[in-house]
Amino acid sequence: MEKKFSYEEINPLNSIEEWEEDVLVRYPDPEKIATSKATEAYRNYETPVRDTVREFYRLNHTYQTYDFVVGKKNDFLKFDKKEMPVWDAFQFLNQLVDDSDPDTDLDQLQHLLQTSEAIRRDGHPDWMVLTGLMHDMGKVLCLFGEPQWAVVGDTFPVGCAYSNKVVYPEYFSLNPDYTNNNYNSTLGVYEKGCGLRNVHMSWGHDEYVYHMMKDYLPESGLYMLRYHSFYAWHREGEYSYLLDDHDREMLKWVKLFNPYDLYSKSPSPPNWTELRPYYEDLVAKYLPATLKF
Ligand SMILES: [Fe+2]
Numbered sequence: 001m002e003k004k005f006s007y008e009e010i011n012p013l014n015s016i017e018e019w020e021e022d023v024l025v026r027y028p029d030p031e032k033i034a035t036s037k038a039t040e041a042y043r044n045y046e047t048p049v050r051d052t053v054r055e056f057y058r059l060n061h062t063y064q065t066y067d068f069v070v071g072k073k074n075d076f077l078k079f080d081k082k083e084m085p086v087w088d089a090f091q092f093l094n095q096l097v098d099d100s101d102p103d104t105d106l107d108q109l110q111h112l113l114q115t116s117e118a119i120r121r122d123g124h125p126d127w128m129v130l131t132g133l134m135h136d137m138g139k140v141l142c143l144f145g146e147p148q149w150a151v152v153g154d155t156f157p158v159g160c161a162y163s164n165k166v167v168y169p170e171y172f173s174l175n176p177d178y179t180n181n182n183y184n185s186t187l188g189v190y191e192k193g194c195g196l197r198n199v200h201m202s203w204g205h206d207e208y209v210y211h212m213m214k215d216y217l218p219e220s221g222l223y224m225l226r227y228h229s230f231y232a233w234h235r236e237g238e239y240s241y242l243l244d245d246h247d248r249e250m251l252k253w254v255k256l257f258n259p260y261d262l263y264s265k266s267p268s269p270p271n272w273t274e275l276r277p278y279y280e281d282l283v284a285k286y287l288p289a290t291l292k293f
């Protein structure tokens, strides 16, 4: 008989934000790195949090197989789970609150608004502001009962050898694909230079929101959505043999977006009432009345 796992065993993070806190430790804000406040914050980073993140990646790297990814795509990319107006979708996403750290953690909509507002302040085009607003909408996967390791975390190609620049690469040896000769050569099931659009990425909120938005945003915004957690590519420069010219051209957009996601967190919440008219117009300009999930 199969062993039954408890919710905590499957979901080791106290909240899915712990993953992003860990990303920040790996890729600290270059502008804040010299200030004492930031230094102290990183020094105070608790070991137990790191342990939950480590356990999270053990599960993620063990279970994100090629077959798992294809199965999740077949299920979730039908978008037959739910349909709701965009604003209801934000309320829905906001059910994902973090009880473990009420002092510092903002709800999901606040992270999205801080990202989009930082993009807007820097004068980027409105479709990029909208990209910022929508980029983590895929986290609703958690509300459909998906485990944390199938929603968040750094993403990586499946169906080919793993880069050792993916965080905690040692856990890939636990993945059945690691010893499968179809999947464990450098190129695996892919052809050299095939382009990322032909590569299956580990399943999570990036791929899901990309498909949710793919008819509504320009290509550069879609790259930001689809690859924002692919740190081994946009931060480490790995997997060059899978890229085509289009990916190489689009990389600059993914890189442009990343700091707004990582470094726009501030303790003062955006004033939603004030911002609402602008965002209602923006959403109406690009998105349909309802979104499918
Ligand atoms: Fe994200």
Ligand SMILES: [Fe+2]
Binding pocket: 111, 135, 136, 261
């Ligand atoms: Fe984010």
